Every structure is written in C-alpha cells, then in structure tokens.
Amino acid sequence: MAHVLHCSAPTIQAIELGKLKMSEKLAGLASIKTGINLAWLLNNDVSKPPIDTNGKAYTKATFEEFQAVNHIRQTPTMENEVAIYYQEKIIERLHALLIRAYINDEMDLCVYKLSKAFDELEKQFHVIEADRNAIYFNKRPNLEAEAKKDKPLSWLESIPGFCDVLDLEEKKKIAASGLKPYSEAELKAQNIKSVYLNDEGQVIVNRFSKSKPINLKPKSKKKK
Numbered sequence: 001m002a003h004v005l006h007c008s009a010p011t012i013q014a015i016e017l018g019k020l021k022m023s024e025k026l027a028g029l030a031s032i033k034t035g036i037n038l039a040w041l042l043n044n045d046v047s048k049p050p051i052d053t054n055g056k057a058y059t060k061a062t063f064e065e066f067q068a069v070n071h072i073r074q075t076p077t078m079e080n081e082v083a084i085y086y087q088e089k090i091i092e093r094l095h096a097l098l099i100r101a102y103i104n105d106e107m108d109l110c111v112y113k114l115s116k117a118f119d120e121l122e123k124q125f126h127v128i129e130a131d132r133n134a135i136y137f138n139k140r141p142n143l144e145a146e147a148k149k150d151k152p153l154s155w156l157e158s159i160p161g162f163c164d165v166l167d168l169e170e171k172k173k174i175a176a177s178g179l180k181p182y183s184e185a186e187l188k189a190q191n192i193k194s195v196y197l198n199d200e201g202q203v204i205v206n207r208f209s210k211s212k213p214i215n216l217k218p219k220s221k222k223k224k
Contacts, residue, residue, distance in 0.1 A: 004033050004067075035066035069205055072195050076173035077181040 002009040005026060014020035022030075022041065031038040036058055037051045050058035072078055094114075101110035121127075187195070193206040 005029055033066065033070055035062045065205065069195060072182060075181055076170045076177065078195070079173075080167070080170045 002012045005012070006029070007026065011020065015022050022044070024042065027038055027041040030036055030041060031053060035052045037053055037055065040048070040051050052058045052062045097110060097114075098107070101107045182195075187193070188208070191208050193208050195205055
C-alpha cells in the first residue's frame with residue numbers, strides 16, 4: 001500500500017494503528033488508486049464496512065480492477081472527462097440548491113453560505129483570480145498558440161467555455177508529460193474493448209473476453 005500511495009511504510013502503519021490521521025490529500029490519492037470511497041475513508045468509522053466509489057461493497061476485485069486501469073484513469077484525457085463529469089454533477093446540485101432557496105425565500109442566506117464555503121475551498125486549493133476567470137472563453141485565432149505558452153487564464157471570456165478550457169489544459173498536460181491516450185490497438189492488445197465513465201463517475205472497463213487478465217502498464221516504460 002505504501003508503494004501504491006507513494007509514501008513510506010511507517011506512514012501507512014501509523015494510520016492503520018490510529019497514531020496518524022490520514023490527510024485529505026492522501027485519502028484522495030487512495031480513492032483514485034484503489035477505488036475505495038473517499039467519504040468512507042475521511043469519516044474514519046471502521047465499524048462500517050468499506051464501500052467503493054460507486055457506493056457498493058468494497059472487494060478484492062475492486063482493488064484489482066482499479067490497479068489494472070489506474071494508468072488510464074490518470075492520463076490527461078481521462079482526467080479531463082472526470083473533471084467534466086464532476087462539473088456537471090456540482091452544477092446540478094447548485095441549480096437544485098438555488099431553486100429551493102428561491103422557493104423558500106432564502107436566496108440571500110443561501111448565497112452567503114455558498115460564498116463562505118467557496119472562500120474556504122478556494123483557500124485550500126490555492127485558487128487565484130485567473131482560475132475564477134477560466135470559465136470565460138473568447139474564441140481567438142491564436143488561442144492554441146497562447147495555450148502552448150502557458151499564459152494565465154485571464155483571457156478567457158464566455159461562460160460556455162468550461163470544456164474548451166479543459167481541452168486546452170489537456171493539450172498542455174499531454175505535451176508536458178508525454179502521457180497520451182491509449183490507442184484502440186493498444187487497448188485491444190490488453191483485451192480491453194473500451195474504457196468510459198458511468199453515471200457515478202467510475203471508470204468502467206469493457207472487455208472482449210473475461211478469460212484474459214488486464215495488465216496495463218505506463219506507456220513510458222518499455223517491455224523487457
């Protein structure tokens with residue numbers, strides 16, 4: 001587990017023995033790497049059985065599946081899809097919240113509490129003014145050239161641009177890391193027909209046959 005989470009064995013042991021509280025960052029990494037439910041980890045109530053990211057019982061098969069597709073999950077393209085998924089879900093919740101506040105004549109109180117919550121979150125995740133402007137998108141002829149220079153996001157100017165901004169940031173991530181989406185041929189060689197996100201935001205692997213195991217490895221490493 002220390003190897004999976006990129007930390008020391010004593011750190012894992014201290015967490016297991018209750019001597020060290022698991023950080024939110026480490027818990028988030030554990031959820032991505034192993035498929036364990038993040039809320040279950042952070043609640044730290046071992047009297048309740050562990051569940052996966054989909055809210056179902058956590059099993060050894062869940063762990064093995066997430067280990068198999070972990071490198072796909074962490075590619076810039078798949079991370080882009082995950083960001084879009086959560087953006088849609090959060091927007092849905094915000095819409096419902098604002099509508100209910102409107103119905104109950106509590107809009108001012110609702111917006112005040114949302115603003116306080118966003119202040120705390122922006123502080124925690126080091127959000128800057130350029131990030132707040134990132135949803136505004138204005139088509140320009142030299143847009144991709146500007147993106148390659150990694151300029152601040154303050155030049156973005158219209159609200160439907162969330163996905164466009166993500167696409168530009170994805171290109172920069174791919175260029176910087178060299179991590180590219182797996183090709184259809186590479187997936188087929190590993191017995192994978194397709195990889196997609198379900199309605200719960202979980203990475204789902206479609207196999208050609210269940211008889212062959214999945215054994216994807218980082219594309220940067222060459223087979224011996």
